[in-house]
Amino acid sequence: MTKVHCAGCGRDIAMHELEAKTVARSSGFDTRYRCPFCHEDVNDVADNLA
Numbered sequence: 001m002t003k004v005h006c007a008g009c010g011r012d013i014a015m016h017e018l019e020a021k022t023v024a025r026s027s028g029f030d031t032r033y034r035c036p037f038c039h040e041d042v043n044d045v046a047d048n049l050a
């Protein structure tokens with residue numbers, strides 16, 4: 001199972017546990033993810049999915 005490491009609280013979080021947030025940008029839409037425990041932004045999700 002793919003998990004990402006949260007730098008905020010040190011937990012390993014499963015992808016389906018992340019809070020997804022879609023934000024509008026000038027270039028289109030961007031999906032950001034946040035830790036459900038400490039609400040820290042998780043910025044390296046794409047890298048971890050590779």
Ligand SMILES: [Zn+2]
Pocket residue numbers: 006007008009010011035036037038039040
């Ligand atoms: Zn966290």
